[in-house]
Amino acid sequence: MPVSWTLLIVLALALAGYLATRARAVAQTGGDTRKLHSRPSYHGWNAALLTALPALFLIAIWRFVQPAANTTLVAVAGLALAALGLALALGRTGPAFRARNAVETMVKGLLILCSSIAILTTAGIVFSMLFETGNFFQQYPWQDFFFGTTWSPKFGGGSQLGILPLVWGTMYISLIALAVSVPIGLFAAIYMSEYASPRLRSIAKPAIEVLAGIPTIVYGLFALITVGPLLRDYFAQPLGLGASGSSVMTAGLVMGIMLIPFVSSLSDDIINAVPQSLRDGALGLGSTHSETIKKVVLPAALPGIVGAILLAASRAIGETMIVVMGAGASAQMSVNPFEAMTTITVKIVSQLTGDTDFAAPETLVAFALGLTLFVVTLILNIIALYVVRKYREQYE
Amino acid sequence: MNDMRTLERAVEQTENKISARDVQVWYGDKHAIKDVNVDILDKTVTAFIGPSGCGKSTFLRCLNRMNDTIDISRVEGKIMLDGEDIYDRRVDPVQLRARVGMVFQKPNPFPKSIFDNVAYGPRIHGLARNRAELDEIVERSLRGAALWNEVKDRLQDPGTGLSGGQQQRLCIARAVATQPEVLLMDEPCSALDPIATGQVEELIDQLRAEFSVVIVTHSMQQAARVSQKTAFFHLGNLVEYGSTDDIFTNPRDPRTESYISGRIG
């Protein structure tokens, strides 16, 4: 691989630059380094960074933008730039040269670059999906996508790709998940922060955190091999509501369990942010502990809790593995929670795995689904983060 | 120092409301209150004074069992309210606190409307049979706290929007609305400016007509202005208890004298 060889040579040049420039800086003062503006190693670092950084950036960007580029050409250009940087640094070294400032400016530039990666990621997400979504809407009318009530992709043309059944499934499952997780998570948080003895807290809090650390694939498997069959055999079939192990209820319940620690840890923070003086005020008037919580603490914490629920909703909408393994794949709009339905995320996975043809609308629709999902969760997140932030500022 | 029964001045009708006998309080290993004996009179303002950390607030919080909310605190001895031990196992602190109300150092109105703040106590204790009665209690309490005229047109505004002095008077109205017998005030003016302090002090003087008021203060001038009885605490001990005039003009204990004259504090 010529690229890795080039990289090694650039790094070697940088090391050589460090040593040579450092020695030169010392030599220029006749051994009395106090005459230097900056410590000798800063002169060395200046050379090393000037040698390596521009060359590495050139190579990385070139390789990424034009993957098919002639590797020799890239390597030569990179090495030339490295040599140029080294020569420049060697030439500038001298007692008066402010090497430390130069190095710090370069390091700061690097830091800024790293912090911009977050922006680049978001931009990458938006552009990669916008582009393909545009292609999709050239082949498939957007009205039919957003308002169509039938989802039946057919490889070979004539697909109907209406998002509504997927939205229905997503909402239904998320609603069940929230119905499970919000009361349990909230009550767990209340008990933990207001009532629990230190001993119970020291057991229950890590246990709930463990739930939060379990990967979603584990919950998916739990839905598939335990909860699904259980619900089918003991609820759906006896009640005559269906014979499917994967169902809205299965996915919703398991997702609810997954969200319990999420809701409870967020609520815990928020409840703890309510000032003790309000609790004292209520207790001093003769409230019972629960009256204090219900009538003073919770109303005061309400905006924060709403924010937490919105964040949980955004999680539920974007969750993938649990619904892939627990909800089924049939796109339908039914009210029976024991029937298999499907979600936006499930369809993204099924349209983008296996044999994909990036010219066919059946594949491209996944990008439109992804963009829709991204926009919805983004709006939820922004509102939630804003609400929580405002709430915190109120008590700071 | 040993004789806590002081001469009863004929200022007010006097009747023991609360009597404390050999009260000890521990916070974990720290012995915060030692052997305190005191009788608090009805329809009287009693001031607790002393340097910070002397235990005056701690003792105040014992009187309506607010110390219960702190896990590590432990109270021994007897505190009698109208002859009944408030630390008896059968006593529900909730019921006790309805009769011994409390106002805190920092104004702490609930993030609700002014009306709901005052109506909170009557609602939880079921003091009003209907809305008209509740309205009447709220008005009476706000008038009692000398706040009615300032807020009568904006009862539905949030209580947190009032000024500091108004907030503290709102908290007093809130405590009064529960119709307590004793009102405990923990440095109620320490977060207020001088004008608001004057208003609250005036109010305290009026409250004496209906309640037994116990006020903790770090300001000796304030104690002198508002109280009839004063108790001086030092390092967890009740050093001296007597009529305010005696304490300030003729202290018997050298520690009291040092504190009054500003040598310790």
Next chain:
Amino acid sequence: MSDATFSGGQKASLLVADPHTRKRNAAESRFRGYGLAAIIVSMVMLVVLLFTILTGGLGAFRQTYLEIPVTLDAAQLDKSGTRDPEAIKKVLTLTYGKILQQALDKAIADKGIQVADLSDKDRAGLISKEASAQLRNRVLADPELIGQTVETRVLVNGRVDGYYKGRVSMESAARDGNTSPAQLQLADALKAQGMLATTWNWSFLTMPDSSDQRPESAGVGIAILGSLYMMLVVLVLSVPIGVAASIYLEEFAPKNRWTDIIEVNISNLAAVPSIVFGILGLAAFINFAGLPQSAPIVGGLVLTLMTLPTIIIATRAALKAVPPSIRDAALGVGASRMQSVFHHVLPLALPGILTGTIIGLAQALGETAPLLLIGMVAFVKNFPAAPPDGLFDPASALPVQVFNWTQRADPAFMERASGAIIVLLVFLLCMNLLAIFLRRKFERRW
């Protein structure tokens, strides 16, 4: 005491709870009960979850083997008699299958085992289809074995294995096309002779995935390696970038619109659904940059982008926890801001950064959805090479392997899936314990 009605009844005794208070106290107890119930429900869920996975998956760590002497007939395996590796390679797996079959038949005959209704198919089906390939590999590695009779551990069919793990019964076998009661009786007879046993199965951790017909030979070897490679990429990329970004945002960034946008962006990225990162990976790294599908490098890049917000948030918290007095002290002796950060603040924040990094890595290790989109579900039978080149070879990953196995028809794969989850959870447990240990060891109160 005398005044029973509570209408501001001033003189009601404290020692007797009035009806209103009793009602309120009952409500208090109920409320507490709800809270306790919520905690108990969550804990029970945790226990049930772990219990079902453990009971379902421990079977994957045990495997049924047949222990028989196999005569490696030179006439069949090396007709030229030269032991030339090239010549031996020409002998197909099929031939080794026949050799194993002969060995089994001989063993049955030697021990005089009689089973009613035993068909040829039942006898042939007892041995796993993978066993002949394993024997061939063994011979290729050591051609001197040819001509000898060697004791060989032979994998048996997944159904027979399931029979000893309680997954298959005589009744279900009667309805099953892949096994029969007679075959199971034969297995029982062999077991009685001590030739067949269910033992600890190390190879579950080392073997690659296997095809639909051979659950008995499926392992997580490639998946562990693939996950390891990805974690390597994540570690190498996300830690320096994340720490650098945090240092800038926490120590140098001016308060302006741009940094505001970055901040909001990071907290939003932390909440973007993981599948969206998969779409990004597919579009940017595979379709645009032309990196290979199923490669750990792509998985690592996607997981890096996902992990960055976590690491940045944790690192910033750690930096924030270092008191300003430390910075002031450094600046006070004439250090530049950069020096004060790199010489003093960063070392002090290191434990917090480490803990955050480990937690971020643990999250990345368990992530599945984005990997599905970049082709890591593909069936991979060959181990990837050593890094760095191996990063571009196809590989699997632990959580994806789990998903892959749940999509197979044979229930034996469910056991493998649960087994793989156990491996995954053990890794996660170790990482979290390490994080807790580091936090405890270096915890500092200012």
